[in-house]
Amino acid sequence: MIPLLHDFTGATVLVFGGGSVGARKARRFAREADVVVVSPTFADADFGGAERVRAAPDIDAVEEWIDGTDPALVVAATDDGDLNAAIEHAARDAGALVNRTDEHGERDPESVVVPATVRDGPVTVAISTGGTSPALSRYLRQRIEDDIDGAGEMARLTGELRAELQADEVDPERRRDAIRAVVRSGRVWKHLDSGRTKSRQAAEDVIADVTGDLQ
Numbered sequence: 178m179i180p181l182l183h184d185f186t187g188a189t190v191l192v193f194g195g196g197s198v199g200a201r202k203a204r205r206f207a208r209e210a211d212v213v214v215v216s217p218t219f220a221d222a223d224f225g226g227a228e229r230v231r232a233a234p235d236i237d238a239v240e241e242w243i244d245g246t247d248p249a250l251v252v253a254a255t256d257d258g259d260l261n262a263a264i265e266h267a268a269r270d271a272g273a274l275v276n277r278t279d280e281h282g283e284r285d286p287e288s289v290v291v292p293a294t295v296r297d298g299p300v301t302v303a304i305s306t307g308g309t310s311p312a313l314s315r316y317l318r319q320r321i322e323d324d325i326d327g328a329g330e331m332a333r334l335t336g337e338l339r340a341e342l343q344a345d346e347v348d349p350e351r352r353r354d355a356i357r358a359v360v361r362s363g364r365v366w367k368h369l370d371s372g373r374t375k376s377r378q379a380a381e382d383v384i385a386d387v388t389g390d391l392q
């Protein structure tokens with residue numbers, strides 16, 4: 178299994194099952210997608226603002242729900258294994274991705290696993306155990322959370338600097354060395370908390386050291 182980032186903006190995610198797992202997946206995708214959760218009952222949980230539809234489709238009705246919502250991803254999170262299997266098949270027939278929440282290990286094509294995720298601004302770290310041990314993914318996510326503190330601001334700063342170096346037509350090798358030096362600079366990391374002017378100045382000093390005076 179190979180991780181990729183998928184932009185769900187404007188896409189629909191259809192979740193079957195309104196238990197705690199359906200709620201967690203709904204919250205996850207609702208930050209970007211339009212999420213619809215179909216279930217006869219809903220847990221007392223945060224569904225991330227997803228639309229909730231009270232219904233209990235049987236195996237034969239699953240296809241109709243998928244056709245009616247045209248989802249990019251279908252999540253099978255009911256407590257009925259046969260129904261989840263039917264949801265997986267119908268999603269694949271419709272050309273949608275599918276997330277089986279009641280299975281572990283390797284997947285069939287188009288069947289995706291949801292990783293544990295840590296975010297800081299545009300920076301995303303996704304952890305998966307290849308579907309082997311979700312509890313370990315969760316634990317590693319908790320450990321990594323503090324380590325990436327500031328990474329979002331570092332991404333913003335270096336994104337800005339590399340655009341400027343490109344605009345100044347600094348040759349690609351020197352540009353690469355300069356940006357690499359900034360992301361490795363303890364001084365820049367330290368100043369990320371003290372505001373944009375200070376961190377930017379620290380980064381410019383690092384770049385000047387690497388490239389000779391660019392200014």
Ligand SMILES: C[C@@]1(CC(=O)O)c2cc3[nH]c(cc4nc(cc5[nH]c(cc(n2)[C@H]1CCC(=O)O)[C@@](C)(CC(=O)O)[C@@H]5CCC(=O)O)C(CC(=O)O)=C4CCC(=O)O)c(CCC(=O)O)c3CC(=O)O
Nearest residue numbers: 278279280281290291292293305306307308311312314315
């Ligand atoms: C294969 C996968 C499919 C998928 O859902 O995509 C899957 C499957 C299953 N999970 C089960 C159980 C648990 N899942 C969690 C937690 C998370 N599960 C997530 C993902 C995945 N779970 C995918 C693999 C990811 C990978 O590659 O590592 C996370 C990372 C992401 C998310 O869901 O948002 C999220 C942590 C988020 C976070 O905290 O950051 C906990 C921990 C807890 O609750 O404390 C437990 C209880 C402990 C345990 O059993 O391990 C069961 C057994 C159910 C049963 O026994 O009935 C199955 C089915 C089976 O194993 O057959």
Ligand SMILES: NC(=O)C1=CN([C@@H]2O[C@H](COP(=O)(O)OP(=O)(O)OC[C@H]3O[C@@H](n4cnc5c(N)ncnc54)[C@H](O)[C@@H]3O)[C@@H](O)[C@H]2O)C=CC1
Nearest residue numbers: 194195196197198199215216218233234254255256278279
């Ligand atoms: N992937 C993961 O992270 C985890 C997966 N699981 C697995 O996920 C599944 C769901 O777990 P929970 O949310 O804890 O179970 P749950 O029993 O709390 O929720 C199941 C939901 O499915 C709904 N449902 C039943 N028939 C339905 C139908 N015909 N159509 C739509 N919805 C229907 C129920 O009303 C209920 O809301 C289980 O199979 C469990 O083994 C459990 C823990 C973690």
